[in-house]
Amino acid sequence: GAGVSQSPSNKVTEKGKDVELRCDPISGHTALYWYRQSLGQGLEFLIYFQGNSAPDKSGLPSDRFSAERTGGSVSTLTIQRTQQEDSAVYLCASSVGGGSSSFNEQFFGPGTRLTVL
Amino acid sequence: AQSVTQPDIHITVSEGASLELRCNYSYGATPYLFWYVQSPGQGLQLLLKYFSGDTLVQGIKGFEAEFKRSQSSFNLRKPSVHWSDAAEYFCAVGASGAGSYQLTFGKGTKLSVIP
Numbered sequence: 182g183a184g185v186s187q188s189p190s191n192k193v194t195e196k197g198k199d200v201e202l203r204c205d206p207i208s209g210h211t212a213l214y215w216y217r218q219s220l221g222q223g224l225e226f227l228i229y230f231q232g233n234s235a236p237d238k239s240g241l242p243s244d245r246f247s248a249e250r251t252g253g254s255v256s257t258l259t260i261q262r263t264q265q266e267d268s269a270v271y272l273c274a275s276s277v278g279g280g281s282s283s284f285n286e287q288f289f290g291p292g293t294r295l296t297v298l
Numbered sequence: 299a300q301s302v303t304q305p306d307i308h309i310t311v312s313e314g315a316s317l318e319l320r321c322n323y324s325y326g327a328t329p330y331l332f333w334y335v336q337s338p339g340q341g342l343q344l345l346l347k348y349f350s351g352d353t354l355v356q357g358i359k360g361f362e363a364e365f366k367r368s369q370s371s372f373n374l375r376k377p378s379v380h381w382s383d384a385a386e387y388f389c390a391v392g393a394s395g396a397g398s399y400q401l402t403f404g405k406g407t408k409l410s411v412i413p
Contacts, residue, residue, distance in 0.1 A: 185341070214399070216401075216403075221405065223403045223404055223406055224342075224388065224390075226401070226402070231399070237400075272341065272342070274342075276399070285399065287401060289334075289341040289342040291339075291340060291341040292341055
């Protein structure tokens with residue numbers, strides 16, 4: 182079946198512009214995650230959505246970052262007034278669900294490479 | 299909070315040689331442990347995972363890993379490396395317990411394979 186998809190695959194923007202990154206999770210997966218992968222820094226957790234619960238935004242680096250998930254499916258990560266340090270690969274993942282006593286395996290999309298000039 | 303250390307930033311091996319990538323974690327209880335591989339321009343693909351039970355886990359592409367609680371380690375191994383294994387490898391830990399979901403990743407080990 183279809184995996185997690187992300188768009189665009191690459192985005193080049195100018196400093197100060199806003200950008201939107203999109204994630205389509207695997208059908209039926211209720212949990213959705215955003216991570217950021219900076220050069221040499223590994224993956225950094227940004228935000229987590231589970232069903233209709235309030236998202237966990239604890240990983241968002243600043244108030245310029247926000248995310249929403251419409252209809253419990255597609256998610257959009259928005260970065261306002263982009264800075265050069267926002268340049269990174271933004272990865273989305275989804276899993277069957279959360280809120281249980283067992284960890285749910287996360288499936289990752291190919292990522293969006295963001296370059297801020 | 300949990301953490302993961304991958305001590306080797308870059309490893310080079312010859313094709314056909316054995317491979318071991320190191321991973322050490324810090325977590326107060328029994329963790330969930332994962333190894334992911336990321337090929338250039340690709341997303342992360344799960345190689346194997348440890349949740350409980352047998353401490354030696356088998357994964358895809360001929361990889362295996364062993365959970366050693368006493369050493370807080372989860373090293374990845376492969377007996378004979380193929381050129382197509384050249385990629386970046388990430389170890390990750392997930393917290394156990396109700397409602398847990400967050401993965402904490404190491405910074406990755408880049409594997410180069412000499413033909």
